[in-house]
Amino acid sequence: MASSIETTSTTTTLKNNGNTYLSVDTNDNVAITNTLTATSPTFVTPALGTPASGVVTNLTGTASININGTVGATTPAAATVTSLNGGQLAGNRNIIINGAQEVDQRHAGASVAASSKYVTDRWKTQSAGNAGDAEQIDSTIAGFKSSFKYTGDASIAFNQTGQQIEYKNYAHLVGKEVIISFYAKANNTNGGSTALTVRTRSATGEDAACLFSAANTDTSKTISTTATRYTATRTIPSDSKSFSLEFVLGAHVNTDGYEITGIQIELGTVATPFEHRSYGTELALCQRYYSNKFKTTFGTIGTANSAVFTLAFPVQMRANPTVNLSTGSTFGIDAFGVGTTNITPTAFDSIDVRGCRVYGGSANTGTIGVPLFITNNVIQASAEL
Secondary structure, three states, X not given: OOEEEEEOOOEEEEEEOOEEEEEEEOOOOEEEOOOOOOOOOOOOOOXXXXXXXXXXXXXXXXXXXXXXXXXXXXXXXXXXXXXXOOOOOOXXXXXXXXXXXXXXXXXXXXXXXXXXXXXXXXXXXXXXXXXXXXXXXXXXXXXOXXXXXXXXXXXXXXXXXXXXXXXXXXXHHOOOEEXXXXXXXXXXXXXXXXXXXXXXXXXXXXXXXXXXXXOEEEEEEEOOOOOEEEEEEEEOOOOOXXXXXXXXXXXXXXXXXXXXXXXXXXXXXXXXXXXXXXXXXXXXXXXXXXXXOOOOOEEEEOHHHOEEEEEEOXXXXXXXXXXXXXXXXXXXXXXXXXXXXXXXXXXXXXXXXXXEEEEEEOOOOOOOOOEEEEOOOOEEEEOOO
């Protein structure tokens, strides 16, 4: 039975299921005859379920999220790199100069006989009987612009190509383990092409003769006709003050040989990616040992029609260099108001790591004091090890 309100001439009564709970008379007197008990309500939590995953697109306006309480999160450990400036990832970690074979001041890519001479800068080659040809080429090895290439042209007992490293550039590695890495490919599948020896030499005299001469340590590598990176490890002797790296072929025949580039020596036992330096940086490193770009150097006419020039080397050289002509017996000059001629150098003097003077006789260009300049690049300065 439902709740009801009953009214008489004198009383208004509230009933529920026939029981009177409250009555009010005409004088506003209230009488409560039973107790109405309210029970606590029951709250039901709605089941929301798990939303399907997907992509939300085309949202506009501003979205906001209200979070009451604390959201837990794990703080990641700090990232650290050991010895960024002094370990394997440090700059200038490669102690080899011109490892990518890009600098060739002497020959500009021309092929030369492997007759104990420098080919690309800092890389000297020598074959038995001065046979075989060596040159800088456009690299066929991915990731490099240039390579060194050697090709035999007869039956030849050996070829060796290498670089001696200045002590100042590797003193910090003495007594430590280093890794040698390089990219190479054989000319063909003949053993005369594929059997390549990685050779290092060390001596105790500072920057003493070492290349092709000092006591050696060898590692044999079998290279393929597919460009591949190869490695070898060494511990530089604790008393080393002269050190060289060489690549050696044994007996080989016509067309045997190999291409090589990306040569690197660095601290540690794991080879890092080859360190590509800018061409300008590599050129300056090479010019510490050799330079031949003196065209346009200005001078003047001295007494008895002699020409006098002051050469300034591009960078400070390793030591007082040997200055001479790279070819022939004369160099070209142009005297203002007189014309061009070739003259014979009579002296290279006042030689220093920064420059020298050059005298040339029989200029036949007229008045003392007439300005002139050099017209070709046959004067060279070498401070190679």
